[in-house]
Amino acid sequence: MKPQVDGFDKVGSARPTRRGFLDWLISLCSLLAGLAMTIPGLMYLWPAARGGGSDNMEVEGADRMAPGQSRMVQVGGKAVIVIRDRKGFRAYSAICTHLGCLVTWEQAKEQFFCPCHAAVFDAQGRVVSGPAPAPLPAYKIKEVGGRIYVSPA
Numbered sequence: 560m561k562p563q564v565d566g567f568d569k570v571g572s573a574r575p576t577r578r579g580f581l582d583w584l585i586s587l588c589s590l591l592a593g594l595a596m597t598i599p600g601l602m603y604l605w606p607a608a609r610g611g612g613s614d615n616m617e618v619e620g621a622d623r624m625a626p627g628q629s630r631m632v633q634v635g636g637k638a639v640i641v642i643r644d645r646k647g648f649r650a651y652s653a654i655c656t657h658l659g660c661l662v663t664w665e666q667a668k669e670q671f672f673c674p675c676h677a678a679v680f681d682a683q684g685r686v687v688s689g690p691a692p693a694p695l696p697a698y699k700i701k702e703v704g705g706r707i708y709v710s711p712a
């Protein structure tokens with residue numbers, strides 16, 4: 560049996576062994592699997608990195624939304640939450656003003672919640688608690704022919 564040193568068949572040889580090649584292949588597969596799991600998570604937490612969505616988006620199914628319900632839309636590539644209340648529709652950025660995670664609308668509590676560091680915003684997007692330094696920016700709502708559109712304020 561040949562002596563092996565760090566995946567090479569003998570000291571001073573440049574020829575890799577089968578074990579060295581398999582170690583390298585396993586490392587490469589582990590790296591690719593790690594990237595495949597990490598990238599979608601980062602895209603969820605930092606949706607601003609995604610593109611898509613026009614600057615004037617229609618809220619699909621707005622007519623079927625009950626008071627208190629919300630819909631997520633993309634306006635100019637940014638995630639926006641549209642809420643229906645008893646008076647009509649309102650829209651706020653879904654991107655937390657702390658570090659940019661995606662906030663969710665908690666219908667039962669009528670507030671926005673950021674799962675990253677537990678920031679809480681009231682129904683008007685104002686900071687209630689947590690590390691967020693600023694309120695959620697509001698978006699403009701326009702009704703045209705019974706359809707609801709969202710655009711930057």
Ligand code: FES
Binds near residue numbers: 659676678691
């Ligand atoms: S990113 Fe939302 S609280 Fe930190």
